[in-house]
Amino acid sequence: MMKKSIIFASVIGLVGLQACDDGRLYEQKTAIAPEGRTVKLTARLTGIASWPDPSMYVVVAGFNDDSDYALINKSVPTPLMEGEEITVQLAGIKENVTRVELCVINRLRRRILSFYTIDDAKLTASNDIEADAGTLNVGMYHTIQERVFNATCVNCHGAATSAAAGLYLTVEKSHAAIVGIPSKKLEGMNIVEPGDAAKSALYEALSTDVSITDAWHYNHTAEVVDEGILAMIRQWITQGAKKDE
Numbered sequence: 001m002m003k004k005s006i007i008f009a010s011v012i013g014l015v016g017l018q019a020c021d022d023g024r025l026y027e028q029k030t031a032i033a034p035e036g037r038t039v040k041l042t043a044r045l046t047g048i049a050s051w052p053d054p055s056m057y058v059v060v061a062g063f064n065d066d067s068d069y070a071l072i073n074k075s076v077p078t079p080l081m082e083g084e085e086i087t088v089q090l091a092g093i094k095e096n097v098t099r100v101e102l103c104v105i106n107r108l109r110r111r112i113l114s115f116y117t118i119d120d121a122k123l124t125a126s127n128d129i130e131a132d133a134g135t136l137n138v139g140m141y142h143t144i145q146e147r148v149f150n151a152t153c154v155n156c157h158g159a160a161t162s163a164a165a166g167l168y169l170t171v172e173k174s175h176a177a178i179v180g181i182p183s184k185k186l187e188g189m190n191i192v193e194p195g196d197a198a199k200s201a202l203y204e205a206l207s208t209d210v211s212i213t214d215a216w217h218y219n220h221t222a223e224v225v226d227e228g229i230l231a232m233i234r235q236w237i238t239q240g241a242k243k244d245e
């Protein structure tokens with residue numbers, strides 16, 4: 001069966017080659033239907049309810065490579081059961097869309113971060129695209145852990161034998177080490193004060209020059225330069241700093 005389809009694919013390939021008379025190889029491109037293309041994206045997601053719609057929400061969205069703003073988007077529904085398979089159908093995808101992503105956008109439809117991408121090659125191969133993003137944990141805290149703490153912070157906060165300021169931001173320890181725990185650097189503040197980013201040492205250190213003025217040994221303001229990611233951390237604190245796993 002496998003063999004047969006390989007032979008079949010090769011024959012199609014040969015026919016395709018013959019059609020190009022200047023001898024160059026072309027990617028297979030289908031003319032885009034006037035009403036646009038349709039993507040059917042299937043996924044098994046956990047943690048989606050942790051996103052505070054409508055200020056930030058999980059969508060299937062179409063982008064142009066030149067911009068972070070979605071040209072078209074559709075909300076991903078929260079499945080009745082965690083991890084249950086869902087399919088989102090995004091129709092009317094016009095020519096200017098060069099990638100379709102399962103991602104988080106904000107109120108202005110700007111991409112905060114992406115979980116899965118369908119690239120231009122796949123988008124131009126057909127007018128009806130099907131894709132499977134697999135099983136993904138899109139939970140807000142899980143995302144902060146992966147994209148922020150694991151990506152940079154743990155280098156100093158826990159991946160080695162010691163942790164700067166005694167603060168462990170590693171996956172097993174981070175939540176219990178920050179939420180409602182008094183700051184060693186900013187007196188009278190907790191590291192994370194649920195509901196109040198301005199009273200959270202972690203947010204203060206990342207977003208203001210507190211770490212310069214208070215003579216910290218390390219200035220944290222260059223740690224998270226992406227405004228969207230910083231906004232996500234603020235939003236997570238504002239809505240209660242919950243652990244979603």
Ligand code: HEC
Nearest residue numbers: 152153156164165167183184185186201202216217218223
């Ligand atoms: C290059 C090393 C380094 C990196 C990377 C780093 N930190 Fe730190 N951090 C420190 C040091 C050193 C301190 C101790 C404060 C001081 O004296 O500067 C500290 C202190 C802190 C504190 C204060 C703890 C308290 O008790 O008040 C927080 C919160 C913090 N870091 C969060 C983070 C986060 C979040 C990241 C990642 C976005 C991060 N840090 C990345 C070195 C680092």
